[in-house]
Amino acid sequence: MCYTIPLAAAIITTILWRRKKESRLWWLNLMLYGGTLFGIVDHIWHGELFLISESIVKDLSLGGIITASVFACWGIILGLSKISTTLSQYLTAPEEYRSQ
Numbered sequence: 842m843c844y845t846i847p848l849a850a851a852i853i854t855t856i857l858w859r860r861k862k863e864s865r866l867w868w869l870n871l872m873l874y875g876g877t878l879f880g881i882v883d884h885i886w887h888g889e890l891f892l893i894s895e896s897i898v899k900d901l902s903l904g905g906i907i908t909a910s911v912f913a914c915w916g917i918i919l920g921l922s923k924i925s926t927t928l929s930q931y932l933t934a935p936e937e938y939r940s941q
Contacts, residue, residue, distance in 0.1 A: 842897065844880025846904030847873050847911065864933055865919065872911045880907065 851873035858866040922929040 842884075842900040843903040843907060844877050844884065846901065847876040847880065847908045850908050850911075851877055868918070868932060869911075869915050872915055873908070876907045876911045880904070 851870055854866055854870050854873060858870055918928070918932070922932050
C-alpha cells in the first residue's frame with residue numbers, strides 16, 4: 842500500500858496543473874506518477890498488490906518517504922535550473938526546447 846501516498850499526491854498535483862498549466866508542475870506530476878508506478882510494480886513483483894501488510898503504518902511511512910524523496914529531487918532540479926540555463930529552458934518550455 843506504499844504507492845497510495847504518491848498516487849494521492851500525483852492526483853492533487855494533476856488537479857493543480859490543470860488549473861495553472863505550469864510546466865514545473867507537469868514535471869512533478871511525472872515524477873510522482875513514476876514513484877507510484879515503482880510502488881505498484883514492487884507490489885506486483887512480491888504478489889501483494891491489494892494486500893495490506895502486517896504493519897500498515899510501515900507501508901504508509903514508506904509511501905511518505907517515497908513522496909518526500911520525489912519532492913526533494915524535484916526541489917533539487919528546480920534549484921539546479923536556476924544555475925543552468927539549459928535545464929531552466931527545458932523545465933519551462935519542454936515542447937519548444939525538444940523541437941530544437
